[in-house]
Structure formats: structure tokens, C-alpha cells
Amino acid sequence: MASYGVAMATATRVIGQLRDTGLVETRPGLGTVVSGGTAPPDRDRIVRVAITVADAEGLGAVSMRRLAGEVGLPTMALYRYVEDKEDLVRLMTDRVMAEHPPPPHLDPGVDDWRTCVEALARLQWAMYREHPWLAQAMSFTRPPLAPHGMAHTEWTMRALDRCGLDTSTQFTAAVMIANYVRGTAVNLEEEAQAEQETGMTEQQWMEAQQDRFAAVLATGKLPLMARFMAGDHEFGLDLLLDYGLQRLLDGLAAVMKP
Structure with missing residues (x-):
């Protein structure tokens, strides 16, 4: 002065x-x-730190107060970089989607539509496995305006554009596939949290429930379930995703126009 x-x-x-x-x-x-x-910090670092926290502890752990402590800012100072928690989650979502662009080895305007759509769905599944919180953040009724996420939808629509489908059907089909993957992936964060709380993996938990399963099946009221449980069958989210994805693609193939 x-x-x-x-x-x-x-x-x-x-x-x-x-x-x-x-x-x-x-x-x-x-x-x-x-x-x-x-x-x-700048906004980019704030978003990266938020993703790191969400990956480790779930989306619920990402509060403005927690994030401020992680980046060394007063809580109110965060609002210089992000508008609010909703804006932060949108930025987190777009950052993750940007790091998982559509398969570069495929051209949806040239390559087989089913190969392209399936490849993108599996890429999204891998993305959700890497970031289990992301499925909770996604919405198809109030979707986050994440440009890189919208690029996924555009890519699927391009793959279907040569199949005689109108634009409305292309969009609906693209969202249907993405929503199926996301809906299956919702279980990932819940499973990760359950494993942290119980110290048991999914397989270990199932093995610990064998006596309870046996007691229920012993009533004889569930004969088909009993027959399934008696066999040596594998089951898990990956198998569930694969089965449903193939049936969805079969259904799309049935409405393709020559």
C-alpha cells in the first residue's frame, strides 16, 4: 500500500x-x-483428482469439501473452477469418455455394423470396469452433456446408417445398447463397495452362502434352480453382459432392411 x-x-x-x-x-x-x-490447481487437475477419489472410494466420496482438501483449496474456491457438483460429475464423465474413444481400428462407415456396435459396447464395458462409479453418474433420461460421450452415440448411429434404418431408429438403437451396458455395469460399484465392507470377493461370498442356498432349494419349490445349482455352471457379470448383448444384436439384425 x-x-x-x-x-x-x-x-x-x-x-x-x-x-x-x-x-x-x-x-x-x-x-x-x-x-x-x-x-x-487448474480445472483439469481438479477433475483428475475427483476421478481418482471416485475410482478408489466411489462417487459418493466425491464431495466439494473432500475435493477441496485433496487439492489444497478452501471449499468455496472450488467454485472458481466448477459450477457445482453436477458440473464436476459432467466434467469427470467427459474426461473418462475422452480417454476411451470409439475403436480406432474400425470405421463405422465401412466395416460390418455388428462388429462395430459390439466392439464399442465391449469398450464401454471395459471403461465401466475401470471406473465403476461411472455407471452411477450416467443417465439416459437426463444425460450429462458430455461431448465425448455423445461421440459414442454418433459412432453407433454411423454404424447403423447403412442398414436401412431411419435416424430415429438409429438413435434409439444406439441408446438401447449403451443403456444395456450401463445397466449391467451399475452392479460394479455396489460389488466393489461390498467387497471393501466384507473383505470377501463375489466368489467367496457365494461360497459362504452355500448352506443358505441349500436350505432354500431343499424345499423342492424351485426344481429348475436346484437343477442349475447342482451343475457346474459359471455365472457372472461378464457372462450376463455377453448373453444379453448378443440377443440385442440379434434383434437389431432382424429389423435391418436389405
């Missing part, structure tokens, strides 16, 4: 803004000093 003739109100406002962005901090006995930590 003395050196540059800055008004007290202006200096106070500037110091407050510097403190909010983490460039300065208040220390007892010293006053306001330049922060000794890393450079202040």
Missing part, C-alpha cells in the same frame, strides 16, 4: 482472492505469506 499507493480495500480484496486460490496463506506470527506448496 505504501509503496504503490494501493487503497486498503483493494489490497484486502486482492489478498482474499490470492488466499482463495491457494497462492498465499496466513501463518500465526507472520501474517500473509506466499504458499510454499505446489502451484495452484
